[in-house]
Amino acid sequence: MSDIAEIPVDEQERPLPPPPRPVKSALTDGPILRTLLGLAWPNVVALSAGTCVVIAETSYIGRLGVEALAAMALVFPTVILTMTMSGGAMGGAVASAIARALGAGDRERAGTLAAHALLIGISFGLVFMLGMLIFGPRVLEMLGGRGDVLTHAIAYTQVFFGGAVLPWLLNTMAGVLRGTGNMKLPSLLILNSAVWQIVLGGTLGLGLGPMPQLGMRGVAAGALIAYSMNIGVMGWYLFSGRARVVPKLRGLRIQWVMFFDILKVGAIACFSPLQSVLTISIFTHMLAKFGTAILAGYGIGARLEFLLTSIAFSFGIASVPMIGMAVGAGRIARARSIAWIAGASAFVAVGAPACLVATFPDLWVNIFTDSAMVRAASHQYLSTVAPFYAFIGLASTMYFSSQGAAKVIGPVLAQTARLIYIAALGWWLSTHDATAQSFFWLAASSMVVLGLLSCSSVVLTRWGPRESRGAIRPALSAAAD
Incomplete structure (x- = not known):
């Protein structure tokens, strides 16, 4: 006898309760960029x-x-x-x-x-x-x-x-x-x-x-x-x-x-700031051998990076509730669109002032020092590295977007790859008597690596739920009994 026949008629005809209705708001339905x-x-x-x-x-x-x-x-x-x-x-x-x-x-x-x-x-x-x-x-x-x-x-x-x-x-x-x-x-x-x-x-x-x-x-x-x-x-x-x-x-x-x-x-996300601090510590240690002026020049540039990263954080943390609500409502295409729009916005918002400072470094350097040696080192660092700060902004938004989708391991592994990249190439440069300029290029290229790998992780990671295939067959076999 079928199991369905044993269920009382009134319970068979009773309608199932409707699923919870998703929240309607600008976060789920409004224009993404605005x-x-x-x-x-x-x-x-x-x-x-x-x-x-x-x-x-x-x-x-x-x-x-x-x-x-x-x-x-x-x-x-x-x-x-x-x-x-x-x-x-x-x-x-x-x-x-x-x-x-x-x-x-x-x-x-x-x-x-x-x-x-x-x-x-x-x-x-x-x-x-x-x-x-x-x-x-x-x-x-x-x-x-x-x-x-x-x-x-x-x-x-x-x-x-x-x-x-x-x-x-x-x-x-x-x-x-x-x-x-x-x-x-x-x-x-x-x-x-x-x-x-x-x-x-x-x-x-x-x-x-x-x-x-x-x-x-x-x-x-x-x-x-x-x-x-x-x-x-x-x-x-x-x-x-x-x-x-x-x-x-x-x-x-x-x-x-x-x-x-x-x-x-x-x-998992906690490993990202931990690796970031470790990367900065390793790079600072490598630059220390070039003297106080180079180290101070790098420090001035790092302050600018810290300031501009705050702008990227603003776009990234803003994308978290938008993407989270979209994923919760099953609207994966909208969630990915939010991620890319947030990434592009942070890339421009960070990259534009960074390129301005790279072209006119005195706008930033004069705030901190009047030492000729430190100013020269700061100019060298900013002209080399600052144009690539935009990739830090891009990586930051990919990190937060992935948090919104609850798929954060990719951007964290991208940070791991940057740490290994800095440590390995930095060690190689140190053993070959490289100049400070070579280390500046190392910092710039590591930002590109981080940005591209973070974007790749978002592209390659499934954000939607996996399709369930095994649950249908038992129900069909039960109905056939």
């Missing part, structure tokens, strides 16, 4: 403010002495690694998971994902806190810290990483909001954080007004206080119901599938 630009510009403003923080901190830390300035340079890579991992890598993964759930019309899942994302952010913050408090002094010593420089660096590390949960929690909340397509509030709060970080860091570090001079501890404390203020505002906005997604904390049951949905992107 929507992308609308999402990107708040990030450009906010990240430009972040650049102002770096400049301001350099200014008032310099008043604490040369040792404090050197200490800040020593801890800067670990701080940047914390912020890029929490904001770009894991924050992008959170935004991707939220956007894919909303694109499929499943707000309940999006709220559950948001709650699990907060647990991930807190957990990673605790790992960074314990890791740097226990091993931080040894790491700073391995990086070359000695004497008063090491003392200042440890003082900053103890305070900043003692509150490492705060930047992780802040960037996780920002990732939840960005996944809903809300770029303005996170950007506004980043701008607010930048202002307070400058004011509080300078006041506590230098001891302005009635405050005692806390030195590097005060600078770090200023950053943490600014983060705490913004966590309060963002938390209120999320849990008040004003956002499209409310984290489901009450009665939360841990679901490992939710952790996996975020970590399958975020855990």
